[in-house]
Amino acid sequence: MDLGLKGKRALVMGGSKGLGRSIADALAAEGAAVVVSGRDQASLDAVAAALKAAGAPTAHGVVADVAQGEQMDRLADEAVRLLGGVDILVLNHGGPPPCVAAEITDAALRTWFEHVVASPIRIANRLVPEMRKRGWGRVLVVGSSGMQHPIPNLALSNVLRSAIWGWLKTYSGEAAKDGVTMNVIAPGSIMTDRIMQNAASRASKAGTTPEQELGKMAAEIPAGRIGTPAEFGPTAAFLASEQAGYITGSMIRVDGGRVRSML
Numbered sequence: 001m002d003l004g005l006k007g008k009r010a011l012v013m014g015g016s017k018g019l020g021r022s023i024a025d026a027l028a029a030e031g032a033a034v035v036v037s038g039r040d041q042a043s044l045d046a047v048a049a050a051l052k053a054a055g056a057p058t059a060h061g062v063v064a065d066v067a068q069g070e071q072m073d074r075l076a077d078e079a080v081r082l083l084g085g086v087d088i089l090v091l092n093h094g095g096p097p098p099c100v101a102a103e104i105t106d107a108a109l110r111t112w113f114e115h116v117v118a119s120p121i122r123i124a125n126r127l128v129p130e131m132r133k134r135g136w137g138r139v140l141v142v143g144s145s146g147m148q149h150p151i152p153n154l155a156l157s158n159v160l161r162s163a164i165w166g167w168l169k170t171y172s173g174e175a176a177k178d179g180v181t182m183n184v185i186a187p188g189s190i191m192t193d194r195i196m197q198n199a200a201s202r203a204s205k206a207g208t209t210p211e212q213e214l215g216k217m218a219a220e221i222p223a224g225r226i227g228t229p230a231e232f233g234p235t236a237a238f239l240a241s242e243q244a245g246y247i248t249g250s251m252i253r254v255d256g257g258r259v260r261s262m263l
Contacts, residue, residue: 004242006031007057010088011079011127013066013120016043018192019142020092022233028056030237032088035079037064058083066093066119067111076126085134086127088240091120091164092142095194096156098201104156116160121167128171132178138240139182141168147186147251149259153202165251172249181248183239188255189217190227223256 010027014020015036024036028051036051036059038044044061051059060082064075079086096112124139131137145151146158147165165184172182189195199213206213218225232254238244239252253259 001243003030003237003240005088005237005240008032008087008240009035009079009083009085010090010240011035011037011075011083011086012090012092013037013064013075013123014092014094014142015090016040016047016061018194019187019190019229019232020090021047022229023090023092023140023142023236024051024059024233025054025230026233026237027088027240028052028054028059030241031055031057032240033058033083035060035062035082035086037062037075039063039065066115069114069119069122072119072123073126076123080127085130087131087134087136088138088140089124089127089131090140090142090236091124093120095144095154096160098153098198099155100153101155104159108156109159112156112160113163116157117163117167120164124171128175128180131180132175135179137175137178137180138244139168139171139180140236140239141165141182141184142236143184143186143251145186145188145253145255145259147184148253148261148263153205154198169249176248179245181239181245183247183249184251185232185236185239186251186253186255186259187232188227188253188258189221190229190232190254192229195226221256221258225256227254227256 015024016038048059150158199210
């Protein structure tokens with residue numbers, strides 16, 4: 001299936017590794033031009049070269065730290081300069097450290113609110129108005145199954161990701177008439193650094209090993225295994241496609257059936 005992404009221009013935040021990289025790979029393979037952001041220029045340059053080899057007509061890496069909200073303005077402007085505009089915006093970033101609800105502090109809330117809520121909204125406010133003027137755009141938030149099914153030991157993530165889901169659900173209703181779709185892709189257990197971090201935290205609390213905790217995670221999933229990044233990115237490519245123009249304000253789970261909710 002031709003997804004109609006040839007010539008589209010994408011900004012993928014946190015695109016140097018993990019889920020962001022899997023999305024950048026999938027978009028590049030469909031012929032989209034891509035800018036990836038992250039905190040290490042050397043890593044970004046290597047990813048940009050790989051994206052070009054995979055099919056992106058052009059690819060660039062731009063250093064930007066989501067913890068510094070003012071850097072989102074520069075990232076948006078640089079992506080527009082390099083690509084000539086942004087049609088697809090992927091809001092992706094690292095998640096808060098593991099903790100239980102009773103361990104959430106005011107300082108952690110303020111710090112991670114910037115990462116998870118404020119900075120994504122800031123860059124979207126910079127780029128989405130032009131999408132609406134052009135009559136076409138895609139905004140994708142890389143979320144978490146914790147938005148629907150709170151994940152034990154990830155209390156801070158559960159709280160803040162629910163906030164960005166509320167923002168996207170609201171904004172998607174405002175932008176839909178202008179040809180801009182906005183959706184959340186919610187991963188379950190995907191083999192990334194984040195999963196390893198959570199497994200190590202759980203092991204520390206339980207007196208087990210990270211490998212044992214990964215086995216427990218897999219046992220909770222109907223598919224019987226932890227997913228791979230390569231199984232995640234293509235979902236984002238479809239949601240960014242021409243064919244997905246009638247899907248908006250939705251949360252699409254890529255979780256092996258872990259979340260049992262019917263809503």
